[in-house]
Amino acid sequence: MRTVTRKSRLAVWKFASCDGCQLTLLDCEDDLLALAATVEIAYFPEAGPMNSGHYDVSLVEGSISTPAALEHIRAIRRRSTHLVAIGACATAGGIQALRNFADAAEFAAAVYPQPEYLRTLATSTPIAEHVPVDFELRGCPIDKQALLEVLAALQAGRQPVLPHHSVCIECKARSSACVMVSRGSACLGPVTQAGCGALCPAYGRGCYGCYGPQEAPNPAALSARLGALGVGAQTMRRLYRTFTAEAAAFRAESERHGA
Amino acid sequence: MQAYPGLYPVAPPQSAGPEPLMTSALAPPQVLTHAGFDALLAELKRSGHRLLGPIVRDDVVVYDDIESTADLPRGWTDVQDGGHYRLQRRGDDALFGYAVSAQSWKPFLHPPGQRLWSARMRGDAVQIQPEPPPSERMAFVGARACELHAIALMDRALLGTGPGDPYYRARRAQVFIIAVNCSVAGGTCFCDSMHAGPQVTAGFDLALTELSDQSPPVFLVHSGTTAGSAVLAAVPSAPANAAQIAAEQTILAHTRASMGRKISSTNLHDLLLGNLQHPSWTEVGERCLACGNCTMVCPTCMCTSVADVSDLSGERISRSRRWDSCYTSEFSYLHGGSVRHSTAARYRQWLTHKLATWHDQYGSSGCVGCGRCITWCPVGIDLTEQVRAIAAPPAG
Numbered sequence: 280m281r282t283v284t285r286k287s288r289l290a291v292w293k294f295a296s297c298d299g300c301q302l303t304l305l306d307c308e309d310d311l312l313a314l315a316a317t318v319e320i321a322y323f324p325e326a327g328p329m330n331s332g333h334y335d336v337s338l339v340e341g342s343i344s345t346p347a348a349l350e351h352i353r354a355i356r357r358r359s360t361h362l363v364a365i366g367a368c369a370t371a372g373g374i375q376a377l378r379n380f381a382d383a384a385e386f387a388a389a390v391y392p393q394p395e396y397l398r399t400l401a402t403s404t405p406i407a408e409h410v411p412v413d414f415e416l417r418g419c420p421i422d423k424q425a426l427l428e429v430l431a432a433l434q435a436g437r438q439p440v441l442p443h444h445s446v447c448i449e450c451k452a453r454s455s456a457c458v459m460v461s462r463g464s465a466c467l468g469p470v471t472q473a474g475c476g477a478l479c480p481a482y483g484r485g486c487y488g489c490y491g492p493q494e495a496p497n498p499a500a501l502s503a504r505l506g507a508l509g510v511g512a513q514t515m516r517r518l519y520r521t522f523t524a525e526a527a528a529f530r531a532e533s534e535r536h537g538a
Numbered sequence: 539m540q541a542y543p544g545l546y547p548v549a550p551p552q553s554a555g556p557e558p559l560m561t562s563a564l565a566p567p568q569v570l571t572h573a574g575f576d577a578l579l580a581e582l583k584r585s586g587h588r589l590l591g592p593i594v595r596d597d598v599v600v601y602d603d604i605e606s607t608a609d610l611p612r613g614w615t616d617v618q619d620g621g622h623y624r625l626q627r628r629g630d631d632a633l634f635g636y637a638v639s640a641q642s643w644k645p646f647l648h649p650p651g652q653r654l655w656s657a658r659m660r661g662d663a664v665q666i667q668p669e670p671p672p673s674e675r676m677a678f679v680g681a682r683a684c685e686l687h688a689i690a691l692m693d694r695a696l697l698g699t700g701p702g703d704p705y706y707r708a709r710r711a712q713v714f715i716i717a718v719n720c721s722v723a724g725g726t727c728f729c730d731s732m733h734a735g736p737q738v739t740a741g742f743d744l745a746l747t748e749l750s751d752q753s754p755p756v757f758l759v760h761s762g763t764t765a766g767s768a769v770l771a772a773v774p775s776a777p778a779n780a781a782q783i784a785a786e787q788t789i790l791a792h793t794r795a796s797m798g799r800k801i802s803s804t805n806l807h808d809l810l811l812g813n814l815q816h817p818s819w820t821e822v823g824e825r826c827l828a829c830g831n832c833t834m835v836c837p838t839c840m841c842t843s844v845a846d847v848s849d850l851s852g853e854r855i856s857r858s859r860r861w862d863s864c865y866t867s868e869f870s871y872l873h874g875g876s877v878r879h880s881t882a883a884r885y886r887q888w889l890t891h892k893l894a895t896w897h898d899q900y901g902s903s904g905c906v907g908c909g910r911c912i913t914w915c916p917v918g919i920d921l922t923e924q925v926r927a928i929a930a931p932p933a934g
């Protein structure tokens with residue numbers, strides 16, 4: 280057992296994202312004091328002014344979608360001992376990765392009066408596509424207990440105890456009725472990584488896949504069943520292209536159902 | 539049965555339950571009205587039992603806390619098939635007119651998560667705090683024959699001959715079981731093939747048969763233990779007449795004839811273990827989602843994994859176990875990787891353990907034919923079909 284000898288320096292960085300994941304840190308209410316006792320929050324634009332130097336842990340929210348971000352993430356990697364990508368944007372490109380399936384310039388022209396001032400990449404991609412990532416914390420948004428577990432694990436020098444299997448296992452552990460079997464609703468739970476506690480099925484909705492693919496996803500087999508339940512090609516494509524469209528297994532499956 | 543060159547010691551079949559339970563033929567059956575049944579539940583509650591029984595929640599029959607017969611799924615039945623479950627009205631007032639609930643009693647005897655101990659560092663001293671076993675008394679209302687067989691299998695595995703699992707033992711030792719003979723078989727049931735139902739024969743305190751077409755509807759009740767007889771004696775009941783006793787066998791014969799699935803249970807052990815390279819394993823591996831639902835709902839799947847976590851300060855640690863499944867990669871993770879890396883290998887592990895190597899390990903099949911793994915598989919993979927595929931002569 281290692282005891283804490285000095286506070287570790289933590290930084291929180293933001294790329295293309297909605298801020299929801301980093302706010303999870305502030306949402307840790309009861310645990311904030313314990314956190315403050317072990318961690319020095321050295322850079323956190325959501326909570327105060329900026330600092331400089333080297334960080335023991337960098338939490339990175341958001342996807343890489345501009346040339347400047349591409350430079351910035353490399354600099355962050357150099358200044359960080361551990362880099363943890365947090366949330367669907369940082370681990371799978373986020374909702375904004377829908378641009379990867381379309382013409383980003385066309386979007387820009389439709390939204391901005393003078394798109395020529397924009398400096399944007401054609402794609403929105405996860406952090407791990409650009410720099411080595413030590414741990415990916417999934418979810419849209421991430422779960423605060425999972426965040427605390429990752430920080431506690433890094434502090435102790437152990438592996439975080441977090442699942443990589445399907446959402447279904449959590450769904451059954453909480454005795455939810457399976458919406459696919461009992462209602463014929465589309466659910467991505469069988470191909471999605473657990474960690475949320477099977478939130479959506481507990482409220483009678485199919486999983487939207489916000490934690491991205493599980494460790495051994497078989498979306499083709501799931502799609503065959505969804506097809507039999509009456510899900511058409513367009514809906515199928517959209518199912519796999521919501522929060523984690525750029526995750527390889529979901530991307531490939533969505534493309535099997537049309538461009 | 540040919541000896542499988544496996545790693546398991548052969549445990550002699552034995553009843554490892556906390557109290558030897560008798561079969562039904564010992565005392566003449568009584569008849570209980572719905573009001574009498576309610577009085578019986580009240581009596582169990584009065585004696586400190588947490589009443590658990592079937593209720594309808596989110597359009598599914600599940601086991602949960604109940605207060606009285608008013609909470610039971612009166613008038614409901616279920617339509618079950620591979621990956622398909624719907625409730626339907628029966629058109630009568632039967633309380634147990636459905637076939638099999640979504641989940642078995644497993645979560646109450648062997649919960650999905652169990653803390654084992656916690657520890658605290660104070661300076662250099664470590665204080666270890668063991669997690670005490672629970673002391674709750676539970677009454678299971680409406681347990682089916684297949685479920686009693688499953689509990690007996692869990693007893694053998696988790697109590698066994700050694701010290702066993704203290705948490706399971708503590709919960710199990712205090713359970714009062716009211717069993718029900720099935721009056722209808724579900725679309726995925728095959729307990730008859732597995733010799734595990736539909737008639738309850740052992741492992742209960744009281745066993746009911748619902749005579750729902752009598753007016754008023756009544757229950758035929760058998761006592762299986764002295765505890766069962768004592769509770770029954772505390773409430774109003776009458777001796778059963780010959781017609782009522784005969785009705786029970788008619789109902790069971792009807793249930794046997796309406797099994798939705800069947801499996802040839804003769805020497806599945808040698809069939810499966812002699813065909814480990816059969817192409818149908820690859821084929822089922824392509825359809826299987828490796829989602830683990832089948833293991834979660836199986837009343838005899840009891841595997842767990844154990845993990846230690848520390849808090850932010852590093853001063854508090856706890857060790858817990860939780861349900862695990864042979865479909866996860868961590869389950870078979872040894873140094874450097876998972877030894878069952880393909881989904882086909884994981885499916886094969888599950889089925890061959892359940893139907894074949896369980897015999898080597900515990901002296902019986904690990905499947906009681908409840909059909910839950912078929913119904914609750916999101917893509918409807920059916921173990922009875924898989925067995926047929928392997929038994930079929932190779933194509934071409």
Ligand code: SF4
Nearest residue numbers: 447450457458466468
């Ligand atoms: S509702 Fe979805 S997540 Fe839950 S068991 Fe069914 S398929 Fe899996």
Ligand code: SF4
Nearest residue numbers: 475479486487488489
């Ligand atoms: S059930 Fe699916 S969509 Fe809902 S929170 Fe969990 S992973 Fe996200």
Ligand code: SF4
Nearest residue numbers: 836905906908909911
């Ligand atoms: S293998 Fe399937 S049918 Fe057999 S006991 Fe388990 S869930 Fe029931």
Ligand code: SF4
Nearest residue numbers: 826827829830832915
């Ligand atoms: S057999 Fe069905 S329930 Fe079991 S892991 Fe495969 S897809 Fe999931």
